[in-house]
Amino acid sequence: MSVxxxxxxxxxxxxxxxxxxxxxxxxxxxxxQGVWVLACTGLTTVLALAFIKAQVPLxxxxxxxWVQTEQQGTxxxxxxxTAYRESPLQDPVNRKMETEMELMxxxxxxxxxxxxxxxxxxxxxxxxxxxxxxxLNRWLGRAPLPTDPVRMNALVDIFLESVSVAPQRSKTAETxxxxxxxxxxxxxxxxxxxxxxxxxxxxxxxxxxxxxxLGESTSRLIxxxxxxxxxxxxQVEQRMVDLAMSASGQGALTAGALDGVSAAPRDxxxxxxxxxxxxxxxxxxxxxGHSQAVSLLRSQTLEMQARLEEMRQxxxxxxxNVRSLRERLNQARQRLSQGVREGVRVGAQMARLERERALxxxxxxxxxxxxxxIDLYLKLNPTEAxxxxxxxxxxxxxxxxxxxRGSLAMLAPLAGLLLGLLVAGWREMTDRRLHGAIxxxxxxxxxxxxxxxxxxxxxxxQQLLGARSR
Amino acid sequence: MSKLDSLMIQRTALALxxxxxxxxxxxxxxxxADGEGKSLxxxxxxxxxxxxxxxxxxxxxxxxxxxxxxxxxxxxxxxSGQVPAGTDTDGLWELAAGGGALAASSDVALFRIxxxxxxxxxxxxxxxxxxxxxxxxxxxxxLVPQVNQILLVVNSQRTTDRxxxxxxxxxxxxxxRVAGVVLNRQATVPGWLRGT
Numbered sequence: 001m002s003v004x005x006x007x008x009x010x011x012x013x014x015x016x017x018x019x020x021x022x023x024x025x026x027x028x029x030x031x032x033q034g035v036w037v038l039a040c041t042g043l044t045t046v047l048a049l050a051f052i053k054a055q056v057p058l059x060x061x062x063x064x065x066w067v068q069t070e071q072q073g074t075x076x077x078x079x080x081x082t083a084y085r086e087s088p089l090q091d092p093v094n095r096k097m098e099t100e101m102e103l104m105x106x107x108x109x110x111x112x113x114x115x116x117x118x119x120x121x122x123x124x125x126x127x128x129x130x131x132x133x134x135x136l137n138r139w140l141g142r143a144p145l146p147t148d149p150v151r152m153n154a155l156v157d158i159f160l161e162s163v164s165v166a167p168q169r170s171k172t173a174e175t176x177x178x179x180x181x182x183x184x185x186x187x188x189x190x191x192x193x194x195x196x197x198x199x200x201x202x203x204x205x206x207x208x209x210x211x212x213x214l215g216e217s218t219s220r221l222i223x224x225x226x227x228x229x230x231x232x233x234x235q236v237e238q239r240m241v242d243l244a245m246s247a248s249g250q251g252a253l254t255a256g257a258l259d260g261v262s263a264a265p266r267d268x269x270x271x272x273x274x275x276x277x278x279x280x281x282x283x284x285x286x287x288x289g290h291s292q293a294v295s296l297l298r299s300q301t302l303e304m305q306a307r308l309e310e311m312r313q314x315x316x317x318x319x320x321n322v323r324s325l326r327e328r329l330n331q332a333r334q335r336l337s338q339g340v341r342e343g344v345r346v347g348a349q350m351a352r353l354e355r356e357r358a359l360x361x362x363x364x365x366x367x368x369x370x371x372x373x374i375d376l377y378l379k380l381n382p383t384e385a386x387x388x389x390x391x392x393x394x395x396x397x398x399x400x401x402x403x404x405r406g407s408l409a410m411l412a413p414l415a416g417l418l419l420g421l422l423v424a425g426w427r428e429m430t431d432r433r434l435h436g437a438i439x440x441x442x443x444x445x446x447x448x449x450x451x452x453x454x455x456x457x458x459x460x461x462q463q464l465l466g467a468r469s470r
Numbered sequence: 471m472s473k474l475d476s477l478m479i480q481r482t483a484l485a486l487x488x489x490x491x492x493x494x495x496x497x498x499x500x501x502x503a504d505g506e507g508k509s510l511x512x513x514x515x516x517x518x519x520x521x522x523x524x525x526x527x528x529x530x531x532x533x534x535x536x537x538x539x540x541x542x543x544x545x546x547x548x549x550s551g552q553v554p555a556g557t558d559t560d561g562l563w564e565l566a567a568g569g570g571a572l573a574a575s576s577d578v579a580l581f582r583i584x585x586x587x588x589x590x591x592x593x594x595x596x597x598x599x600x601x602x603x604x605x606x607x608x609x610x611x612x613l614v615p616q617v618n619q620i621l622l623v624v625n626s627q628r629t630t631d632r633x634x635x636x637x638x639x640x641x642x643x644x645x646x647r648v649a650g651v652v653l654n655r656q657a658t659v660p661g662w663l664r665g666t
Contacts, residue, residue, distance in 0.1 A: 028659040432630040436653065440624075443631060445645025447622070450489070451482025452653035453511065454475060455627075464479075464514050 032435070033424030040423055044416025052409055058125045059397035061192035062183045063200055064168070065104075068387040069096045069178060097178065100388075101165045104182060109202040110159050111152055113195055121155065125162040125185040162186065163199070179391060189397055196394035204388055212378065219374040222367055229364040236357040243353060247346040294339040301332045482652060483518035487599070489649040490619050494594045497649060498617040500604045502637035506625040507654035509535070512603035515621075515652075516562055519599060524561025528597035532580070532604050534567040543568020544589070548579050551588045553596045563597055580604075580611035590616040607641040614641050619649035626656045 030037060091099070103109075113119070121134055162185045167176035182200065186192035308325050315322050434440055440447040456464065490497060499512040509531070516529035532544050542554035543566040556565040580586060590613070593600045602617065604610050614620065620643060624634065638645075 028657075031659045032657050432632060433626060434624050434629055434631055434634060434651075434653070435626050435656070439631060440651055443635060443645070447645060447648055448489075448650045450485040450621070450650030450652055451478055452626070452656040453478070453507070453514070454658050455655045456475075456510075460475075461510060464510065 029428045030421070030424060033427050036423045036427060037417065037420035040420030041413055041416035044419060045413045048408055048412030048415075054131070056122075056187045058185050058187060059189040059192045060183055060185045061196045061394045061397055062181060062392070063196050063390065063394040064392040065100075065180045065182065065200065065203075066389040066391045067097060067100050067178050067180060068389065069093050093178070097167055097176075097180070100180060101167075103206055104165050104180070104199065104203045105160065105163060106206075107156050107160075109199060109206065110156050110163075112202055113198040114152065114155050114159060116198060117191065117195055119155065119159070119191065119195065121158060123186060123188040123191050124155070124158045125187055130158060130161075184394075189399065193394035193396050200390060200394070204390070215374050215377050219371065219378065222371045222374065226364070226367045226371055229360060229367055233357065233360040233364050236353060236360050240350065240353045240357065243346060243349050247342070247350075291343065294336065294343055297332065297336045297339055301329065301336050304329045304332055479514050479518045480521070483515050483522060486515060486621065486649060487519065487522065490599065492598075493618075494598050495618040496590050496594050496600045496602060496616075497619045497621050498602045498604050498610065498613055499621045499623060500607050500610055501623040501625075502607060502629055502634045503625075504606055506623045506629060508623045509533075509603050511621075511623045511652045511654060512601050516564075516601045517560070519601075520560060520562035523598070525563075526598040527561070528556075528563040528565065528593065528600040530565040530593065530600060530602045531567050532602060541566070541568070545579065547589045547592065548582065548585045551585075551592060553592045580609065580613050583612040586612040587616050594618075607637040607643060610641060614643060620647055621649050622651045624651050624653050626653045628655075 121130075163183065165180055165182045168179045168181055169176050182196060184192055184196045184199070186195065304325065308322070308329055311319075311322050311325060317323070317326075437449040440449055486497070499508050499515075501508050512529060512531075516527055519527040530544055530547075543556075545568045546552075546554050547565070547568075554565060554568070556563050558564075593602075601621075602613070604613060607614070607622075622634070638648075
């Protein structure tokens with residue numbers, strides 16, 4: 001009893017999904033798909049050759065910078081100026097190095113280099129996509145103007161793709177040194193070292209300028225404060241002089257009224273620095289004159305009192321000379337008490353002014369010291385005070401360095417062959433044509449191959465069929 | 471045609487003979503689609519079989535061919551049930567389609583069950599092994615259930631498993647009724663590439 005096709009289908013799946021090719025069949029597969037293998041190999045080779053031809057030679061310039069992280073920090077004269085400068089935690093070395101690398105490749109610095117050296121797209125190493133985009137834009141007349149900020153941004157992007165910075169890896173341990181290597185790839189051999197040097201210069205300047213700018217602004221601020229302090233000190237000293245003069249005048253007046261004792265200061269010039277000694281002498285003179293006048297007044301009062309006692313023994317109290325002496329004695333007593341009160345007041349004022357003068361002088365000296373320190377720092381050469389040392393300056397690349405594309409030409413056919421084999425394999429896997437016994441055996445029920453005929457030419461067909469071929 | 475190709479045809483013919491056995495047999499040579507090489511394979515096999523057993527092999531063409539001998543043919547066999555004389559060359563008996571301009575309707579004629587059964591029966595009685603060079607499976611009509619075996623021709627450069635399965639399904643051809651498959655236009659892999 002025969003089995004219908006539907007029954008056979010139910011008995012066996014239509015397709016097993018397994019690949020028809022086993023490793024032994026691979027040569028046959030390659031032979032069958034040979035056109036594709038050859039096409040892929042040829043196409044890839046041609047594309048690679050075209051790519052190589054279209055590529056411009058690239059030159060790499062390198063420079064090395066030693067970053068002395070242990071010497072990095074804020075200058076000591078800034079200590080105490082602002083609170084945030086005195087951080088208790090120092091940045092770890094690797095973070096410092098990361099910061100240095102970012103500073104090297106800042107967009108502002110690169111834009112400045114591009115502007116200064118008039119760098120164009122053609123001079124930079126461009127990726128194939130960039131190259132194609134630029135060429136298309138030129139053909140379409142959409143090339144941006146040189147002053148276009150978009151163009152500058154694009155140039156900076158291309159520059160950033162061409163430049164790299166990395167710390168030198170240790171050859172003996174899993175660590176990196178503090179030496180940073182900066183590499184720049186350019187299509188223009190002459191430009192590569194110049195652009196790299198300009199980039200380095202910007203980087204070094206940025207580092208030095210940071211503290212320098214801070215020093216300058218601090219210096220200006222301290223200068224203002226120093227002027228204020230000087231003025232304040234002068235005012236205090238002037239007030240002291242005035243007080244001393246007034247005290248001397250009163251003392252002299254008091255003494256003069258009695259005996260013409262003078263206590264005028266020996267110098268009243270407003271002092272600064274060395275002149276303070278004269279101020280002191282003047283002050284001392286002023287107060288001493290006042291004390292002498294009071295002492296003289298006191299002794300005169302005592303003397304007058306003694307004379308009054310003697311006269312009262314000789315004359316009555318109503319006698320004219322006794323009355324006159326008593327009145328003078330009363331006046332002297334009044335002046336004495338007035339002089340004593342005035343002396344206490346002047347002394348207190350003088351002590352207060354003395355304290356003010358000491359404070360103003362301390363402030364003035366401290367500011368002057370800081371000002372001198374900053375002035376000294378600013379007079380130093382920035383590079384001498386910098387913690388970044390250019391170990392290897394950018395070198396001019398050798399002319400033959402631009403011809404390093406030979407390996408691509410050798411690898412392209414191999415890559416093409418591999419691609420062709422992959423395509424052949426893929427085509428074989430998805431090929432549903434009945435090539436041989438394996439495919440036929442997979443059909444429902446399985447079919448047997450009795451034989452096969454190769455491709456025949458027309459002549460062979462005629463020979464096989466005779467005159468009645470179809 | 472190389473000697474190797476001739477040997478391949480002879481070997482295929484031998485394999486077909488082994489599959490159909492010694493009983494009188496009518497084998498339909500068909501394919502899933504047109505242009506797969508049915509006539510080429512049928513004629514080549516018939517000639518090879520005739521070489522192996524002269525006088526016992528017949529070839530019937532159901533479709534008119536250029537240069538075919540005039541006279542009664544397959545259509546006349548269908549009409550009368552009598553096997554026409556045909557031609558006999560080198561031990562191979564051949565019967566053309568016949569009918570001349572009426573050939574276009576011969577496909578429809580294949581769906582006349584009784585006539586086809588009678589014709590096949592007559593052929594079976596006429597020669598021990600008759601190859602019928604038929605149309606595609608879909609157009610074979612009543613011929614499929616009447617013949618003893620079916621020989622499928624597959625163009626290995628074109629025919630997919632889906633197409634063949636679909637054609638067999640449409641003609642309701644059971645797999646065990648298929649004597650075998652002849653792969654036509656098969657790519658030849660050089661011996662050096664096969665390691666032989």
